[in-house]
Amino acid sequence: MHKVIILGSGNIGFALALFLSKSNSYDVTVLGRKAKTLKKIQKNLKITVLKRDLEDKKSYENLLENYDTVISALPYYLNIFIAKLALKAKINYFDFTEDVKTTQAIKKIAKKAKENQVFIPQCGLAPGFISILAYSLYQQFDEVYSIKMRVGALPLNPSNKILYNLTWSTEGLINEYCNECFAIKDSKLVSTQALEGLEKFSLNGLEYEAFNTSGGLGTLCETLENKVKELNYKTIRYKGHKALMDFLINDLYLGKNKRRKILKDILEYAIPTTKEDLVLIFCTVIGKKNSLLQQKTDVRKIYNETFYSHKLSALQITTALSLCTVLDLYVNNKLKKASFIKQEDISLEDFVSNRFAQEFLEKD
Template sequence: MKDIVVIGAGKIGSAIARLLTDCGDYRVTVADHSREQLDRIEAHPALSTAVVNIEDSADLEQLLAGKFAVLSAAPFHLTIRIAEAAARMNVHYLDLTEDVESTRKVKALAEKANVALIPQCGLAPGFISIVGHDLASHFEKIDSIRMRVGALPQYPSNALNYNLTWSTDGLINEYIQPCEAIVEGELIEVPALEEREEFSLDGVTYEAFNTSGGLGTLCETLKGKVRTLNYRTIRYPGHVAIIKALLNDLGLRHRPEVLKDIFENALPATMQDVVVIFVTVSGYNNGRLVQETYANKVYSAKVAGAMLSAIQITTAAGICTVLDLLAEGAIPTKGFVRQEEISLDKFLANRFGRYYAPETRAPARAA
């Protein structure tokens, strides 16, 4: 059994711990600054907990000593601190961050590391890059890659058509920070919340718009090889107009703590969610312009004896799959590892990656 540290005892961290302890191949220590949060995690013979101040380097290094890997489910602003400690202690590092600047710093750290540093192992960034890169490999010449992902309530009941499903800090960060894209072959930054579009899937209409971080390192990997590459977050129609009013008209982009308080006290969380994944790639084969699309919906379900939301399942399954592949030596075990280096077939064949397999779809919501 391999010893693993999971940092963060929230919804995602607890889901990761549940998957890893249930499989029987990992001993897991869940660390958090809050004893109250740790006490909410269901007991398991292969699980222990630790109250740790992540900002205390000595505490963090003591926690990591002798471990195989550390998986960060902590807020994005703690990413670098954890990655630095992992590199110092020769412990493999995996995270879920969508923050572009944090990933750049992790990449720089990896240049001298003796272990693997693997950021962005969740859904988007993460699985979405694996899908996009795999579809792109089917073409002699790639023209465009359009990647769309959303974690949505199955039954929206407010003006935003939205319920909280994951980190509020991460949500606000992706709504505010600039977004990478490739436009006419050039890698550029585009503003968040812009370039709104609509599409339908299974009879349901969605909107999609620019948000930060979802592409991971794919822009850098495919620069010079594709004419158009972009990522947009999926919501139900009407969402982005209200968000833009809050951020721009009311100036809450400069007061994210106020926006966080509003979201967390006005938007209820829900376990009845759906993750929508929609990737379209077009390119040339035998001189003809052709297109391939990957479309999938993942719903909340009972996993390892507990009901988990769709975003918990997809995010936790993503990072657990990468950990498994790392433990097997199926991906590089040293340096910076990009998500798009991972084979889609290997990912989906993995015991955790199988949670992404298309299942019988729930009925479309009422109009």
């Protein structure tokens, strides 16, 4: 049985442990810092748990040697350290990171990988599944003019002026709203500003907006530069959200590196969490096929749901099951042989036919 250690016992770490342990194909251990949370996981899932100070790098000494794979569900700033530990322990490495510089560093680490050792970052929803979907649509054309990727994790019943609830890592959210974004324009890689490029649209009577955020398209710009004329990624929110975040981040300068902790404290103090959410996924590609100008669009809407008597948010479901799918494809030799695998290297056909992906992609 493939032995997996999950670092992080938060919402995503729990969902990972739930799906992998219930599959009866993986021997799962969860490492976390909160004794109460770990006790609950151990009681409900009947798996091994370990308590560690996740910020203390000494606590990881000799931790990974007895496993086949480590999955980091930790804040992005710990992932380079964990990837180096995985390299030393000669085990596989998976994560969800949206941070561009972290992914670039992990790619360099992967160049030193041992035989049959793999590093696969960005395995969640965005980055993650959205890149697999977009690249699959791209491959259906002879010539591609534009690729537009839009993803949003939204509360079903927003009740505050910001029209948002916290559904995942606050550090990751701030990263997306503050860091440099990338796109392809006129076939060349370009840098864009987070919170810019505002679009507005309606769906089923509700008004939404979308704007630039960092990291959601993963390595796709690198892969498709000089191959498409235009490519961009934007996050979907309810109309009005962007203006308030722009005020906090830019007008009050809370997006500056030294002030992001203040922004994190404000958001976590004032914005409640929720599992009553939905995930919207849009991908539109325009190009030529057999000399005809065509457009192909893939739209998906995923709701929160109960699995094995545990209510999970839509973001938990899509993020955790996306990584479970990629891991399962790797374990079953459905991925290419390489030390570093990008999300767009993964076949959409193989992805959607996997047992984990079918838990959320095959539903209405």
